[in-house]
Amino acid sequence: PDQPADDQRYAAKGTLPEQGEWDIVARMHVLIEPVEEGAEPKMEIIESLPLRVRAPDALSPGQLAYAADGKNNLLTGVEIDASASSVQGGGQAAHVADQRLGTYWLCDAKDAEPSVRMKMKRPVRVGRILLSHVRPTLDSEGLPRPMDVELVLNRKRKITMTMDQDPLRKTVIDLGETVTIRELQVRILSAQGCELGKCGLGFSEIELLPR
Known part of the structure; x- marks a missing residue:
């Protein structure tokens, strides 16, 4: 477009997929009208120098979708009995399933085998499990956080996973x-x-999603 639409300051906008340095190039496909009557127009590509x-602080699409995962959480409306090996302060076990990223479960600092358990009053059919770090903010990168975790499904199946250490990324x-x-x-x-x-270690949310 040759001018911004409505109240937009610029005619076009773009977003960068992640943090870092990027070379941005403007590329235009120009249709050149023929000089001779009846001739076919030609297409030329004009490219700017890189900037x-x-x-x-760019956020990836996955990070932007962080909060949107909640709408697909299968625990919505399900009564849950949550318990933990220990708790610290207000970091109660039930907070891992309250669908609020601002709350969290945090174990006692002396707990050498921290764990949290959820018992659903009715079963849910799950394809993916998402784990969110405590305090998922840009300024929390230096905080201690879980690295290797083990998931135990129905007291039988065990899955070991290394968590993504970026506080703004959920481990799927x-x-x-x-x-x-x-x-x-x-x-x-x-x-x-x-x-x-x-x-103290813990999780902000444990979400159960479909396939």
Whole structure:
């Protein structure tokens, strides 16, 4: 367009997929009208010199979708009995399933085998499990957080996973199929930034999603 639409300041806008330095190039496909009557128009491509920009706080599509996952959470409307190996302050076990990213479960700093358990009053058919770090904000990168975790489904099936250490990314566990879950336990096996039993660890949310 030759001018911005409505109240937009610019005719076009774009977003960068992640943080870092990027070379941006403007490329135009120009249709050139023929000089001779009856001749076919020609297409030419005009490209600008690259402009290098730095994006310190760009959010990836996955990060932008962070909060939107809640609308697909299968735990919505399901009564849950949540318990934990220990709690610290207001970080109650039930907070991992309250669908609020601002609350969280946090174990006691002396808990060397932290875990949280959810028992659903009715079973849910799950394809993916999402784990969110405590305090998912840009300024929380230096905080201790879970690294290796073990998921126990219905007290039988066990899955070990290394969590994404970016506080703005959820760790996605794809079950590979649709599984009926009545009970889920998540055990923290190791941590980033501290030793187990020497710091509080936990999760902001544990979400169960379909395939």
